[in-house]
Amino acid sequence: MPEILQYSFMVRALLAGLIVALVVPLLGSFLVARRYSLIADSLAHISLAGVGIGVLLGFAPVAMAVPVTVAGALTLEWLRQNRRISGDIGLAILMSSGLAVAIVLVGLAEGRHIDFASYLFGSITTTSPADVITLAIAAGVVLAIVAMNYRALVHIAFDEDSARIAGRHVSLLNYTLVAVTALVVVLSLHIIGGLLISALIVMPVMTAARFAHSFAQTVLLAIGFAVVAVLSGLILAFYAGIAAGGAIVLSALVLLIAALIYKK
Amino acid sequence: MSSAKTSPDSAKPLHATEPLIDIDDVSVRIGQETVLDRVTFCVHPSEFIGLVGPNGAGKTTLLRVVLGLAQPQKGSVKRAATTFGYIPQRGGLQAANVPISVLEVVRLGANGNVAKARQALQDVRMQDTAHRQFNELSGGQQQRVIIAKALASDARMLIMDEPTTGIDDRSQTEFYALLRALQQAGMTILMVSHEVDTVLSLVTRVICLNNSILYDGPPKHFEADTYLPQAYKAQHVQLHHRHKDIAHA
Numbered sequence: 001m002p003e004i005l006q007y008s009f010m011v012r013a014l015l016a017g018l019i020v021a022l023v024v025p026l027l028g029s030f031l032v033a034r035r036y037s038l039i040a041d042s043l044a045h046i047s048l049a050g051v052g053i054g055v056l057l058g059f060a061p062v063a064m065a066v067p068v069t070v071a072g073a074l075t076l077e078w079l080r081q082n083r084r085i086s087g088d089i090g091l092a093i094l095m096s097s098g099l100a101v102a103i104v105l106v107g108l109a110e111g112r113h114i115d116f117a118s119y120l121f122g123s124i125t126t127t128s129p130a131d132v133i134t135l136a137i138a139a140g141v142v143l144a145i146v147a148m149n150y151r152a153l154v155h156i157a158f159d160e161d162s163a164r165i166a167g168r169h170v171s172l173l174n175y176t177l178v179a180v181t182a183l184v185v186v187l188s189l190h191i192i193g194g195l196l197i198s199a200l201i202v203m204p205v206m207t208a209a210r211f212a213h214s215f216a217q218t219v220l221l222a223i224g225f226a227v228v229a230v231l232s233g234l235i236l237a238f239y240a241g242i243a244a245g246g247a248i249v250l251s252a253l254v255l256l257i258a259a260l261i262y263k264k
Numbered sequence: 265m266s267s268a269k270t271s272p273d274s275a276k277p278l279h280a281t282e283p284l285i286d287i288d289d290v291s292v293r294i295g296q297e298t299v300l301d302r303v304t305f306c307v308h309p310s311e312f313i314g315l316v317g318p319n320g321a322g323k324t325t326l327l328r329v330v331l332g333l334a335q336p337q338k339g340s341v342k343r344a345a346t347t348f349g350y351i352p353q354r355g356g357l358q359a360a361n362v363p364i365s366v367l368e369v370v371r372l373g374a375n376g377n378v379a380k381a382r383q384a385l386q387d388v389r390m391q392d393t394a395h396r397q398f399n400e401l402s403g404g405q406q407q408r409v410i411i412a413k414a415l416a417s418d419a420r421m422l423i424m425d426e427p428t429t430g431i432d433d434r435s436q437t438e439f440y441a442l443l444r445a446l447q448q449a450g451m452t453i454l455m456v457s458h459e460v461d462t463v464l465s466l467v468t469r470v471i472c473l474n475n476s477i478l479y480d481g482p483p484k485h486f487e488a489d490t491y492l493p494q495a496y497k498a499q500h501v502q503l504h505h506r507h508k509d510i511a512h513a
Contacts, residue, residue, distance in 0.1 A: 029362065032361060032362055033361070033362040033364075035361075151371070151372065151375065151376050154364075154368070154372065155372045157362075158357045158364055158369070158372070159357055159372070161331075161333055161350065161352070162350050162372075162413075163372075164332075164333060165331050165332070165333070165348060165350050166347075166372075166373075166417065205362065206361070209361065209362055209363055212363045213363055213365055213395060213396070213397055214363060214364060214365035214367075214368050214395075214397075215362065215363065215364045215365070215368055216368070217363070218362055218363055
């Protein structure tokens with residue numbers, strides 16, 4: 001048995017990483033297609049505010065981050081749909097506000113033990129069996145939602161007006177997409193880290209787009225590239241003793257650069 | 265009251281069938297500006313209507329009202345219980361950074377039905393492009409594919425917003441020939457266009473809009489010199505004032 005598999009925390013990290021690699025580029029394909037690539041960054045920052053609230057109130061930080069981040073995502077979508085504020089401005093406001101709230105709350109919670117950096121950059125050693133099970137259930141929910149609404153989600157991603165005219169439930173599906181994205185972002189905090197998650201949303205999709213001829217191919221290739229990036233990143237992190245989140249994102253970056261060179 | 269002028273033989277058209285679209289006394293304001301002022305018209309099956317007018321006349325807003333994408337502050341909009349196909353300007357698909365194949369685009373209209381999507385592609389003579397990336401096609405080809413998507417959805421009416429903008433002359437000619445064939449096969453078409461000469465040679469009815477309807481009737485009675493200068497003149501006066509304002513600022 002390879003040395004990496006002799007450590008239970010690495011087995012958990014690999015399992016969790018594979019689940020993230022399956023779900024994040026799947027959602028990423030829809031988000032990139034509708035020019036919403038930065039949403040994960042904003043949601044990750046809001047999730048840090050949720051972590052801060054959890055620490056201050058003495059709740060489990062991730063459990064607190066889920067409702068806070070989903071609420072932030074729904075607010076963002078409401079602002080966009082009601083044209084109160086344009087998408088990129090909404091993302092920028094929520095991104096900085098989320099981080100500001102997190103910093104203030106963690107400051108107020110001084111004295112309580114919290115490794116805030118692990119939420120920013122990921123920490124594979126803190127992935128518990130419960131984390132893996134929660135992530136697997138969440139992934140199942142996301143896969144079911146996407147499978148049941150795949151055609152409508154593609155329609156909305158490429159032509160929202162036409163989808164509306166065709167009677168698709170555009171508003172409901174937009175809210176659903178950002179809500180499940182928020183859920184996945186929070187549950188990926190331990191693996192990738194809040195500041196790095198958007199890389200796994202965008203890079204595998206853009207790498208896949210260099211080779212694919214259809215949207216379905218893009219989704220499948222993006223998942224494949226994400227699996228390669230996560231596995232190589234975790235293996236590199238284990239043997240080189242470097243941060244897992246950073247190693248995963250750098251692996252994804254190497255794949256993207258190679259694709260850009262190979263398919264100019 | 266709308267001051268629409270109707271031609272002698274179109275004032276009260278007699279149609280045996282119910283209209284597909286019935287717009288009654290519709291007004292739309294955006295901010296302080298009245299974009300549509302008491303607009304009234306019906307669209308009956310198999311009509312080919314050209315909607316002309318200057319920039320800012322409210323043509324796109326009117327299409328959005330017709331499609332149910334915008335709500336009027338006044339008036340009523342009735343749509344027949346049927347499918348409408350929307351063909352926006354070139355580049356109507358919003359994502360250029362993620363590939364989507366031609367077949368996938370048409371399947372969006374066919375609700376996933378591959379056979380129906382292939383048939384629709386054949387109807388617009390684009391079957392050879394089924395597995396190519398949509399964004400690799402020329403503007404004219406893209407518009408044919410978007411029409412195939414509408415046909416695959418069993419649309420009875422096509423609503424088009426300047427569909428030939430940015431398309432070369434040859435592709436435009438082919439595109440208009442396709443529209444003529446579709447109309448002869450019974451398709452109802454409402455098309456916004458700046459190309460007045462082409463519109464007049466193609467359509468069965470012209471509506472000239474400049475916030476309100478200036479003319480509504482057959483192309484043979486549409487005196488472009490009478491109505492379009494009115495419409496375009498208003499725009500030129502506006503532009504002149506805007507330039508003066510900028511110069512004085």
